Amino acid sequence: MSTNEIILAAVCGVLVVFSLVAALVLPRRAPGFPGRNLGAFLFVALVLVGGALAAVEVLGTEEPVEAATPGETQPRETSTPETGPPPETAAGDPVAGKEVFASAGCVGCHTLADAGASGTVGPSLDESKPAAELVVELVTSGRGAMPAFPQLSEQEIADVAAYVAQATGG
Numbered sequence: 001m002s003t004n005e006i007i008l009a010a011v012c013g014v015l016v017v018f019s020l021v022a023a024l025v026l027p028r029r030a031p032g033f034p035g036r037n038l039g040a041f042l043f044v045a046l047v048l049v050g051g052a053l054a055a056v057e058v059l060g061t062e063e064p065v066e067a068a069t070p071g072e073t074q075p076r077e078t079s080t081p082e083t084g085p086p087p088e089t090a091a092g093d094p095v096a097g098k099e100v101f102a103s104a105g106c107v108g109c110h111t112l113a114d115a116g117a118s119g120t121v122g123p124s125l126d127e128s129k130p131a132a133e134l135v136v137e138l139v140t141s142g143r144g145a146m147p148a149f150p151q152l153s154e155q156e157i158a159d160v161a162a163y164v165a166q167a168t169g170g
Contacts, residue, residue, distance in 0.1 A: 004059040011055040015048045097163025100156045114167035129170035135161035
């Protein structure tokens with residue numbers, strides 16, 4: 001769990017606890033609640049809701065998955081301590097890659113007309129037209145909401161990358 005996720009959980013936890021106390025505990029202890037303290041109660045409630053929304057806006061952003069720019073032939077070098085540099089791209093077989101695309105669950109998240117996929121969780125591959133090198137990088141290391149797929153062999157990753165690039169013109 002990242003630091004941002006921990007902070008977001010804490011901020012939202014404070015808001016939830018405040019809401020539960022204000023809805024369940026305070027009315028039983030003080031039947032006239034909030035009474036003449038309505039202004040203070042509304043101020044605290046608005047500050048907590050505003051703080052939670054601001055925290056989500058600032059800390060809840062994920063790195064977007066970007067397609068390779070047209071004409072880009074080299075894979076983008078992204079290296080993290082957890083994943084290391086992306087592997088070299090092996091020659092892929094687009095026919096075998098179509099099978100991997102279906103069996104690895106890509107169809108559940110991505111839209112790709114050639115595969116009959118209409119997922120909405122990840123970006124539309126028909127629109128982003130990623131280069132094979134970018135597909136290799138993302139399937140190997142993951143990014144944002146997309147997980148890595150360590151269960152796939154280097155050849156399967158190369159195959160699915162070749163398929164996506166061929167099917168989208170990426």
